[in-house]
Amino acid sequence: MDDPRTSGPGRLLVAVYAIFALAACSRAIVQIATEFSNAPLPYLLSLLSGIVYVIATLALARPGATWRRVALATCTFELVGVIGVGLFSVLDSGDFPDATVWSNFGQGYGYVPLVLPMIGLYWLWRTRTQVPVTPV
Amino acid sequence: MSSILSGPVIALGLITSIWSVLLFARDRRASNTMLLVLIAFEVLLLVQLIVAIVLVTRGERPDETATFIAYAASELLILPAGVFWSAADKSRTSVLVIFIACFAVAVMTARMFQIWSTVGG
Numbered sequence: 453m454d455d456p457r458t459s460g461p462g463r464l465l466v467a468v469y470a471i472f473a474l475a476a477c478s479r480a481i482v483q484i485a486t487e488f489s490n491a492p493l494p495y496l497l498s499l500l501s502g503i504v505y506v507i508a509t510l511a512l513a514r515p516g517a518t519w520r521r522v523a524l525a526t527c528t529f530e531l532v533g534v535i536g537v538g539l540f541s542v543l544d545s546g547d548f549p550d551a552t553v554w555s556n557f558g559q560g561y562g563y564v565p566l567v568l569p570m571i572g573l574y575w576l577w578r579t580r581t582q583v584p585v586t587p588v
Numbered sequence: 589m590s591s592i593l594s595g596p597v598i599a600l601g602l603i604t605s606i607w608s609v610l611l612f613a614r615d616r617r618a619s620n621t622m623l624l625v626l627i628a629f630e631v632l633l634l635v636q637l638i639v640a641i642v643l644v645t646r647g648e649r650p651d652e653t654a655t656f657i658a659y660a661a662s663e664l665l666i667l668p669a670g671v672f673w674s675a676a677d678k679s680r681t682s683v684l685v686i687f688i689a690c691f692a693v694a695v696m697t698a699r700m701f702q703i704w705s706t707v708g709g
Binding site: 459460461463464466467468470471474475478479482485486562 | 654658662665666669670673677679680685688689692695
């Protein structure tokens with residue numbers, strides 16, 4: 453089965469997501485291993501964002517309606533996360549050190565964490581008609 | 589100094605990035621020449637990691653030593669992963685995967701250079 457969602461430009465999306473999965477997870481592991489007691493909540497959030505990136509990478513890479521739903525959920529989660537944490541870090545910088553890929557709307561990563569879920573959701577929307585709808 | 593290697597790594601990362609965009613614009617795939625350059629690039633990244641580890645064990649430590657080494661080590665994974673992910677796809681956009689990989693290595697090395705600048709400062 454050749455799903456248009458997981459071929460062509462969809463593979464570029466997977467490549468960028470994979471890099472961010474690597475970046476977010478390794479950052480979180482370094483933070484938790486070296487200075488966990490400084491800010492446990494942001495560092496756990498950092499780890500959560502990394503895990504979500506890993507799941508999103510897998511979901512975007514695999515064909516089929518189920519993986520498409522997983523991709524939709526993880527991309528939406530990321531968009532909510534980057535906007536939520538972004539707003540929180542701007543409004544209350546004291547409690548949120550520059551600790552996650554989502555801080556300040558992903559400024560430390562060239563705002564890619566903000567743009568990436570938008571492109572992901574756009575790609576899922578654009579390839580929507582190609583996937584046969586299976587009634588649940 | 590690890591920063592001596594940062595220049596060539598960033599330059600090579602940008603050159604291969606531009607190269608892959610040009611291939612895409614001309615509707616071409618990654619050539620064997622490009623593959624050889626990417627292998628040389630990977631060897632340079634390996635040298636960079638070894639130099640980074642040697643310097644850190646000698647006691648020249650930047651503020652974020654763990655992040656510095658993590659970057660140097662993850663960079664080694666990105667190019668092979670990019671080449672394989674690109675080669676497994678026959679569509680026109682596949683060469684842009686190499687662009688993403690090379691550009692990511694350039695950006696990460698720029699960040700390593702920043703982190704290294706805290707040594708002795």
